[in-house]
Amino acid sequence: MPELPEVETMVRGIRDALTGAVLVDVAPGESRCRPICMEPDFKTIRKICRNQQVTGVRRRAKRIVIDLENSHSFVIEPRMTGLMLTQDPPTRDHLRFQWILEYMGKRASVWFWDQRGLGTLRLVSREQLAEMFAPDRLGPDALEMTVEECRERFRQTQRAVKVALLDQKVVAGIGNLYASEILHRAGIHPVRPANTLSLVKIRRLHAATAEILTEAIRYEGSTLSDGTYRNALNHDGSYQNQHRVYAKAGSRCPSCGRGTIERIVQAQRSTFYCARCQK
DNA sequence: CCCCAGTCCTGCGGGC
DNA sequence: TGCCCGCAGGACTGGG
Secondary structure, eight states: OOHHHHHHHHHHHHHHTTOOEEEEEEOOOOOOSSOOESSHHHHHHHHHHHHHHEEEEEEEEEEEEETTTTTTTEEOOOOOTEESSSOOOOGGGGEEEEEEEEETTTEEEEEEEEEOOEEEEEEEEEEHHHTOOOOTTOOOOOTTTTTTHHHHHTTTTOHHHHHHHOOOTTSSSOOOHHHHHHHHTTOOOOTTTTGGOOOHHHHHHHHHHHHHHHHHHHTTOOOOTOOOOOOOOSSSOOOGGGOTTTTTTTOOOTTSSSSSSEEEEEETTTEEEEETOOO
16 A cells, blocks of 8 residues: 555656656556546547656655656556556556656656556646645645644644544645554554644654654565555565554564554554553 | 545455 | 455545
């Protein structure tokens, strides 16, 4: 499930193939399944982007942004199972989109592959892009948020801190897996109302967010047992070996060595925590 | 403001 | 062994 570290890894993996290259063409993939959400339609996308130079590739929260010289940008949301690949995809039947590039006379391709097809692909103008990423629709990036922003944002809601962490308007980039890992690192109980966190806890939450996400990027993200997430070269990430609580219900807490990892459900999602470490 | 259930989707694993 | 069901969840929507 691509969250910030997985999307960052994808962006780093495809950046060299795209930046500075000319997008000579695009192709709709070979999927025989229901088409993914694509806006505008493929023909219009092709008309706008053909023969444009790619000026940059970046990440915004859990989205991949590919900028073109005509000030349009592709915005890709991988959601659950979307992947950006420079190598041949795992299977050809879930291919959703192909960018065909030329740089110094050499051809290359980047693919969007998505098993479940919940991902989205849009080509937007600069104005539409600004609208998508407006502050009232997307909070600060989890890796760029300051302690002051963190305090201010969590003070404004009495929702459980875990639920607030998943709200992309509060802070952008964290999903279900890293929310549990971050709260465990910070020593904060997931059901605690966000606005009751002391300044000390806010500082710990802020530091744990940066630490966990930075570490996960270093390990190129988490590939779970469902096996769908992979980097641009179609290799597994390895941060799953560093998980301390996620999907570990019933096992001993690796931090205190005495507590047992519990599983609860919040906002219809699983939360994992150690009641001894997290107060 | 906040919560909940439902929606999209595929693959996998538990239970019978 | 095979089949059905439930579960996984990111973002969004509609109702309370």
